[in-house]
Amino acid sequence: MFSKRILSAAVLVAAGGAALLVHAQGTARNEPILPLPDAVTDVEPAKVKLGGKLFADPRFSADGSVSCQSCHLPHAGGADPRRHSVSAFGKVRPLNSPTIFNVRYNTVGLNWTGRTKDLDAQIKGSVGNADTMAHDWGKVIQVLAQDQAIASEFKAAFGGDNPVNQANASEAIVAFEKSLVTPSRFDDWLKGKDSAITAQEKAGYEKFKAYGCVACHNGINVGGNSFMKMGLTGNYFADREKKGRGAEVDVDKGKFAVSKKEEDMYVFRVPSLRNVALTAPYFHDGAVPTLDEAIDLMGRFQLGREIPPADRQDIAAFLNALGGKQLEQSAKR
Ligand code: HEC
Ligand code: HEC
Structure with a gap:
């Protein structure tokens, strides 16, 4: 299949x-963000x-x-x-x-x-x-x-x-x-088709840019093209432990576990956000079960911002529009 x-x-x-x-x-x-090819x-x-x-x-x-x-x-x-x-x-x-x-x-x-x-x-x-x-x-x-x-x-x-x-x-x-390439409605929009995404998805994209998510998640894969520390503006791992989702382990050190260089501590590849609405749970540790919470935590730990629910919903709508059209169709069947 x-x-x-x-x-x-x-x-x-x-x-x-x-x-x-x-x-x-x-x-x-x-x-x-650059479009994927149609095929x-x-x-x-x-x-x-x-x-x-x-x-x-x-x-x-x-x-x-x-x-x-x-x-x-x-x-x-x-x-x-x-x-x-x-x-x-x-x-x-x-x-x-x-x-x-x-x-x-x-x-x-x-x-x-x-x-x-x-x-x-x-x-x-x-x-x-x-x-x-x-x-x-x-x-x-x-x-x-x-x-x-x-x-x-x-x-x-x-x-x-x-x-x-x-x-x-x-x-x-x-x-x-x-x-395995999954062009989305957002790619159609990028290629010039205005009606390809909804007003809310468009608003979400504007907020994705305005909050600064796009500084790390950009390019053809909306990520996958740079490395960044997890927890630039706070300690993600302490927060995880407090929530009962596990104390820090070796793989949490990210690139440091491979390179042993101090500057690589907690550094991960910025992941692609294509199809991200389908790929729960989130982050390298799979510790975060919902997309809404992942967006909140990104605001808090990468940008030092609390994202109000209305903005978060718009951003989530935008991330949904990054789902491959073939996958959207098969989900409807
Ligand atoms: C400073 C760079 C940076 C910024 C800014 C940033 N991210 Fe991220 N993002 C990352 C990194 C690094 C990870 C991977 C962290 C990990 O796995 O521990 C990640 C992971 C994610 C994930 C989980 C993806 C997956 O497959 O598990 C989502 C969703 C996400 N980011 C959305 C956002 C949103 C929305 C914003 C803006 C509110 C944002 N990011 C801002 C660097 C960034
Ligand atoms: C037991 C689960 C498991 C199986 C089986 C598995 N993978 Fe993976 N795969 C993972 C995990 C976990 C990672 C991330 C590993 C890491 O970051 O060190 C990964 C990473 C990858 C990546 C890199 C993706 C990226 O964006 O960087 C590719 C490609 C991949 N696997 C292909 C394969 C292929 C081909 C096979 C069969 C030969 C396979 N995987 C079998 C769990 C699995």
Whole structure:
């Protein structure tokens, strides 16, 4: 289901032979947020299709208990509705899964700390990672090669004598991930269509800019392009503990846990806000269950402002308009 719905756009465009480049679209408005392309045209449909199957295949985990999709769910905006996702062998890490949608536009590196360079590096490391699949690429390939149906899809996508190998499997998964792009009504507005968003969503966007949210959440992914300290104007972690949501742990140190540099203490990649209405719970720790509270806390701990409810509602309406149109439609069905 995951692969099929998202696939259609890529397949249609490829079939039409369009040679548009993904970044070729300009913006009709001069805004700090840039529009997504209407469709992805730089990935091959056969690889995307295979990659979608592999992404949902639990044979990638050592105990067969989880696939990539177990923690990056389509109906949860490509993220995980559980506060902390559960890896192979039931291991839990105190982190909330980030969304897999639009991941190609997270330009300062992947994961909450940006420690992984790009999608190629991510897939290389994640199969053997004890915190995810706890498996071994060699064994995964062995099992896949014995599966006639999958083997023939590898053959169709890559050709050659031994198409079932790590390089091709990785390439297929990365092609799939790159195809997961979710243009929204707000993108239509950015491209010049005035009626694409409601008056309240527009008012919310103006407030998003006026409060200064846009200083950190900007660019094509409304985030994903810079690092910032969590708690610029107050101690988020003390507040969390006071609310009974857990004392500070190692991953809360953010980039510091990776670099050991003092200036990286509590620094995280500013996350994308695309589809954010679907990706609860919020923040790297998944400690905040609702979007309303996440907006309040951002006001308090990043901007030093209390946001009155009317403004918060408008901002939430704007964030809703960042939801992918395909996802909005499937939710209505
Ligand atoms: C047990 C849950 C779990 C599974 C299974 C899982 N992931 Fe993730 N994924 C996460 C978490 C948690 C993070 C953030 C890790 C961090 O910040 O250190 C993440 C991060 C990512 C990112 C980076 C996203 C970003 O915006 O930076 C990508 C890409 C990704 N995963 C792809 C995959 C693929 C491909 C697989 C299957 C091979 C997979 N994941 C399996 C939980 C999971
Ligand atoms: C100074 C930079 C900065 C400003 C200003 C800022 N944010 Fe953030 N935002 C971040 C960072 C960093 C995170 C990730 C924090 C974490 O995970 O611990 C974040 C996370 C979020 C999240 C949670 C996303 C997720 O996937 O979990 C939402 C929602 C959000 N911000 C909305 C806003 C809104 C609305 C405003 C304005 C009221 C705002 N932000 C202002 C840096 C900023």
